Amino acid sequence: MDLRNKKVLVTGGPGFIASHLCRRLVREGASLYVLTRYNSIIDNVRLAGLWGQLIPVEADIRNPDSLAQLRTIRPEIIYHFAAYNHVGDSFLHVAEAIDSNGKGSVNVLEAYGDYERFIYISSSEVYGRQEAGPFHEGATPFPVSPYAVGKYAGELYARMKWAVEGKPIVVLRPFNAFGPYQSPRAVVAEIIINCLLGQEVLATEGKQTRDFSFVEDLVDAFVLAAGRDEAVGEVVNVGSGREIAIRDLIGVIHGMTRSSSRVRIGALPYRPTEIWRMCAANEKAQRLLGWRPRVGFERGLEITIDWYGRFIKEFMDPASALCRLGL
Numbered sequence: 001m002d003l004r005n006k007k008v009l010v011t012g013g014p015g016f017i018a019s020h021l022c023r024r025l026v027r028e029g030a031s032l033y034v035l036t037r038y039n040s041i042i043d044n045v046r047l048a049g050l051w052g053q054l055i056p057v058e059a060d061i062r063n064p065d066s067l068a069q070l071r072t073i074r075p076e077i078i079y080h081f082a083a084y085n086h087v088g089d090s091f092l093h094v095a096e097a098i099d100s101n102g103k104g105s106v107n108v109l110e111a112y113g114d115y116e117r118f119i120y121i122s123s124s125e126v127y128g129r130q131e132a133g134p135f136h137e138g139a140t141p142f143p144v145s146p147y148a149v150g151k152y153a154g155e156l157y158a159r160m161k162w163a164v165e166g167k168p169i170v171v172l173r174p175f176n177a178f179g180p181y182q183s184p185r186a187v188v189a190e191i192i193i194n195c196l197l198g199q200e201v202l203a204t205e206g207k208q209t210r211d212f213s214f215v216e217d218l219v220d221a222f223v224l225a226a227g228r229d230e231a232v233g234e235v236v237n238v239g240s241g242r243e244i245a246i247r248d249l250i251g252v253i254h255g256m257t258r259s260s261s262r263v264r265i266g267a268l269p270y271r272p273t274e275i276w277r278m279c280a281a282n283e284k285a286q287r288l289l290g291w292r293p294r295v296g297f298e299r300g301l302e303i304t305i306d307w308y309g310r311f312i313k314e315f316m317d318p319a320s321a322l323c324r325l326g327l
Contacts, residue, residue, distance in 0.1 A: 001224075001226050001228075003025060003029060003077075003223070004028065004030070005030070005031055006030050006031065006076050006077055007030075007031045007033065007073070007074065007076045008025055008032055008033065008077045008226075009033045009034075009035060009070070009073065009075035009077070009078045010025070010033070010034050010035065010078075010081060011061060011082035012036075012080075012082030013035065013036060013081070014034070014036050014043070014047055015046075015081055015082075015085065016177070016181055016186075017081065017174070017177050017215055017218060017219070018079070018081040019046035019047055020218075020219050021079060021081075021219050021223075022034060022047060022050060023050060024216075024219050024223060025223075026054065028223070030077075032054040033055045033056075033057050034055070034056050034057065035059050035082060036056055036057070036058065037058070037059070038058065039056045039058040044056075046181045057069065057070075061082045061104035061107050062099050062103065062107070063107075064107045064110070064111065067107055067111035067112075068111065070108075071111070073112075074112070074114065075115060076115060077116055077118075077119070078108075078112075078118045078119070080105060080118065080119065080120050080154075081121045082104065082108070083100055083101045083121075083147075083150070084096050084097040084099075084100040084101055086147065086185070087147045087148070088271065090146040090147035090150075091145065093146075097146040097149075097150045098146060098149065101147065101151045101153065101154055102149070102151075102153035102154050102157075105120070105153070105154025105155075105157060105158065106154065109158060109161055109167075113161075113165070113167060115167075115168070116168060117168050117169075117225070118167060118168065118169045119170050119222060120154065120155060120158040120171045121174065122151050122173045122235075123147075123174065124173050124176070124211070124278060124280065125143065125145065125147060125148040125151065125275075126141040126151055126152040127139060127142070127173075127275075128141060128142040128275060129144055129275065130142065130277075133243070133277045134211075134241065134279040135237065135279065136237075136281040137173070137234075137235045137281070137284055144273040144275065145273060155235070159171060159233075159235070163233070169232065170225045170228075170231045170232060170234060170236065171234070172235075172236050172238050173236065173238065173280075174218050174221075175211040175212070175213060175237070175238065175239030175240070176188075176211060176212045176213070176239075176278070177212070177213055177215045178213075178215065179215030179300060179303070180303070181307075182215075182304075187210075187246065188212065188249070188253070188304065189304075189308065191249065191254075192253055192257065192305055193308055193312065195257040195261050196257055196259065196309055196312055197261075198261050199261055200261060200262050200263075201250055201254070201262070201263045201264065202267040202268050203263070203264065203266070203268060204265075204266065204270050205265060205270070206245055206249075206250065206265055207246075207276070208246055208270070208275065208276050208278075209243040209276070209278060211239040211240055211241065211242060211243050211280045212240065212244065213239055213240050213300075214295045214300025214301075214303070217293040217295050217300070220291060221236075224290060224291055230288045234284070236284050236285050236288060236289065237281060238282070238285055238291070239279070239280025240280065240282070240293050240297065241279065241281065241282045242279070243277065243279035244297075247265055250263055253301065253305070256301060
């Protein structure tokens, strides 16, 4: 799809994956609007390099009144990322997770409806506990966290808008992402940073598997979804179709970083709601979106390790411009 001069709104644009999409949209020539809770470059560091090339829209998706401005903007394409996004912490912030992910999504969908395409970014977490894998889109979701329940509620409402009102909506379920700008609390980022710093790497027994995709591969799918009519009304997995046990992931990163870190497998307990296997069946993405991973896992890790090496230097070196800025 030609995105030049298309009016595109990205909710939650300062987030990890969404910020990568924002960069792509700017490169593609889109007229980019980013919905963020604070119209402040300080609070949206991931978008610092784009701030002069986008239009920030200050709103909170939990507040329907703040979304009324969408009717003035009249976006042609909407990517809905905004969410409470920490699975584990959602058990401590149940109301916020449900309000943001469920009711917040409803608010966005009701705020404006005259778009060419609405792409709802769901999550592989909605699958929860399944008897077998890979996970196919036809499986009945069994979410096992407040985060996932909220995401699935928003997904159901989006699909209802398509079924009842004929809205051109696509639901995407991305699996685990990694890449530059990811929070250090995310598993790949945490392992990389600890290995680069020579710090202990603490883990569970690590037998659970995950399907990891480099963030730019996911962005490819998001861009394709905006122009593929075949995907309207569909739920589509976006994942590599390749799973790796967390203990093996640690070993790969430890080797690639040539780390001296001590690795303590089994030092942490499993989560009570642990999902033991997570892997995407991605045939539908190939068929409807024409999508396959372009960068891949190994090359993506190389890029990510290099980026975190530079991040650590800027963040921790007292002589760096970033550190001097804080003095």
